[in-house]
Amino acid sequence: MTAPAISNNLTALIGNTDLLRINSLSELTGCDILLKCEQQNPGGSIKDRAALQLVQDAISSGKLKPGMTIVEGTAGNTGIGLALVAKALGYKMLVVMPKGQAIEKEKMIRLYDAQLKLVNACPFANPEHFYHTAKRLGESNDSYWWADQFENTSNCKAHYENTGPEIWQQTSGKIDALVSVAGTGGTIAGNSRYLSEKNNQLQTWLVDPDGSGIYAYLKAGQYTSTGSSFTEGIGIMRSVANFRQAKINKAITLPDQDLVTISRHIRELDGITLGSSSALNVAGALYAAAKMGKGKTIVTFHCDLAERSNEKLYNSDFLASKNITEQGESLADLFARYQAELESNTVLVRS
Numbered sequence: 001m002t003a004p005a006i007s008n009n010l011t012a013l014i015g016n017t018d019l020l021r022i023n024s025l026s027e028l029t030g031c032d033i034l035l036k037c038e039q040q041n042p043g044g045s046i047k048d049r050a051a052l053q054l055v056q057d058a059i060s061s062g063k064l065k066p067g068m069t070i071v072e073g074t075a076g077n078t079g080i081g082l083a084l085v086a087k088a089l090g091y092k093m094l095v096v097m098p099k100g101q102a103i104e105k106e107k108m109i110r111l112y113d114a115q116l117k118l119v120n121a122c123p124f125a126n127p128e129h130f131y132h133t134a135k136r137l138g139e140s141n142d143s144y145w146w147a148d149q150f151e152n153t154s155n156c157k158a159h160y161e162n163t164g165p166e167i168w169q170q171t172s173g174k175i176d177a178l179v180s181v182a183g184t185g186g187t188i189a190g191n192s193r194y195l196s197e198k199n200n201q202l203q204t205w206l207v208d209p210d211g212s213g214i215y216a217y218l219k220a221g222q223y224t225s226t227g228s229s230f231t232e233g234i235g236i237m238r239s240v241a242n243f244r245q246a247k248i249n250k251a252i253t254l255p256d257q258d259l260v261t262i263s264r265h266i267r268e269l270d271g272i273t274l275g276s277s278s279a280l281n282v283a284g285a286l287y288a289a290a291k292m293g294k295g296k297t298i299v300t301f302h303c304d305l306a307e308r309s310n311e312k313l314y315n316s317d318f319l320a321s322k323n324i325t326e327q328g329e330s331l332a333d334l335f336a337r338y339q340a341e342l343e344s345n346t347v348l349v350r351s
Contacts (some may be wrong), residue, residue, distance in 0.1 A: 030294030051081030073134030076105030159190025185243025207284030262330030
């Protein structure tokens with residue numbers, strides 16, 4: 001799909017993002033490690049795609065009518081995407097977000113003239129969790145429409161119909177592995193489904209941060225967590241409709257130290273600044289290259305603007321409080337460690 005030379009609405013700028021080779025990692029590994037530049041979307045993240053599809057499908061079905069307010073619970077980026085889409089298409093927006101997320105996300109939501117309701121961060125089982133709060137609000141008023149990004153599979157559809165085909169076209173059909181984190185699961189589900197249909201030898205690698213339960217679920221069938229992570233908006237502790245559509249072959253879990261280490265090397269060697277989710281994706285791509293061997297084409301995602309991770313990923317005092325060093329291993333040593341890591345640390349998922 002090719003974007004028109006002149007767009008007549010901001011939402012038309014969503015998608016058709018560039019694919020960038022990470023030279024330092026590609027030369028180290030003998031693979032082509034490619035980054036889908038989703039930070040180029042007008043709202044600064046890959047979540048713009050899901051936001052637009054959610055709204056378009058709701059309008060088409062008649063669930064979202066002129067004058068209504070869109071309601072959603074989010075760790076930030078989906079809220080920004082929905083606020084952008086809502087403003088561009090003439091709807092009001094109410095975002096429910098847990099406290100403690102990047103202040104930049106709060107500012108962007110408000111800049112798009114959306115109402116922001118902050119709630120205490122708490123476990124999903126707590127009825128005051130941001131998801132349950134947004135659901136209650138969305139169902140409390142006939143003039144509200146609840147987007148429900150976790151269970152509404154328009155999220156996955158956005159990537160099956162758009163992002164995946166873009167990647168296939170940009171790589172001329174030469175892709176051996178897709179690497180992605182998961183929040184709602186929409187990105188990894190839509191892309192893995194489309195690309196595995198085009199190439200049944202594709203390996204889809206899920207990379208999970210410490211503290212998320214997806215890796216444990218894929219390994220043992222239960223959502224349990226070990227440790228914690230400062231990443232925002234990724235990792236799931238329950239089964240959701242979008243993630244259930246994913247075609248995953250392998251899954252790994254990596255510590256926050258690795259994503260800090262990789263973010264500094266990529267900035268220094270390639271001039272690419274990564275947010276936390278993107279850094280974890282890139283570390284996962286390096287891991288996949290270490291296990292798959294030379295000559296592979298591996299695609300992952302630059303999820304959002306690095307500035308949204310400034311207060312954590314690029315904050316020396318914050319990292320020190322978590323006993324994380326900014327220097328870390330050399331890139332070669334990190335790659336060698338991944339090569340040497342026991343195969344038992346990689347979950348082989350039966351499709």
